Amino acid sequence: MRLICLLTLLFSLSVAADKWGQPSLSSAISEDSTIIVRITPGDGFLHSDTEIKHAVADVYLWNGATGYDFQRTVNLVNPAAPLEVFVDNNGYIITLDNWFQTGYGQAVAIYDPLGQTVNTIEVSDLFPNKADFNQLVRSVSSLHWRCRGKSAYIFGEYLYVPHILGGGIMFDYKKGSFENYKPSSSEICYGDS
Structure with a gap:
């Protein structure tokens, strides 16, 4: 019995835990402030079945006078929400990571100004060298590949x-x-390890 308790204690010390709340609305704005992207989370953090509602990005364009006008909704590959989103001055949207599962699935997704997918990329594609890939930090739910300090x-x-x-x-x-x-x-990279 002592051996089982000791092994359980040793194993629990070697596993980093993650704490995730529910994803919330988020947004990004282009550098020239003409485009706003508003991310509405899906319900993929609640369900594991195939009938989940993925996150969406609503795109708004400055009308030059009084405010922003809705342009389109982009269906994202993220089951719950991206952890970070960028939009350039032309309307390209880039999302990084998945809420609740950093580094798993399509860690990078790129969409053109019309909302079509340009490419989705997994972390294993970013680090094809097995030695490099094996150096990435793992936790209970995530594969940490980005430098949190930068x-x-x-x-x-x-x-x-x-x-x-x-x-x-x-x-x-x-x-x-x-x-x-x-x-x-x-x-x-400081702040990770």
């Missing part, structure tokens, strides 16, 4: 996402492609 950002026609191994991933979101950059001494 923010992702859009510049030009690219989204740069610092990753947990140092370095970062540059997404050419119009093409749906990416390149993984190796760390340099100035790109060490």
Whole structure:
């Protein structure tokens, strides 16, 4: 009996726990403030069946005078909600991670200005080298790949996402492609491990 208690205690110390509340409404605004994207969560965090309602992005465009006008609704691949969303000045939407399951499923999703999917990318695609992939931090529900100590950002026609191994991933979101950059001494990830 003591052995079972000892093994249970040792195992529980080696597993990082996650705490997730319900996802809430979120939004992103383009750098020039002409586009607002409002994310409404789906119910995928509540259900595991195939009849779930996925998250949606409502896109609003500045009308040049009095406010923002609704343009379209984009159906997202996220069952509950993305953890982070970006919109560029042309209306491209990029979502990162999934609520309740960071790093699992389609961790990056890119949508064009009409709401069509340009590409969805899994973490295993971002880190094809097995040694690198195995260095990613795992918890009960998540596979942590992004550097929490540094923010992702859009510049030009690219989204740069610092990753947990140092370095970062540059997404050419119009093409749906990416390149993984190796760390340099100035790109060490702090705040993760």
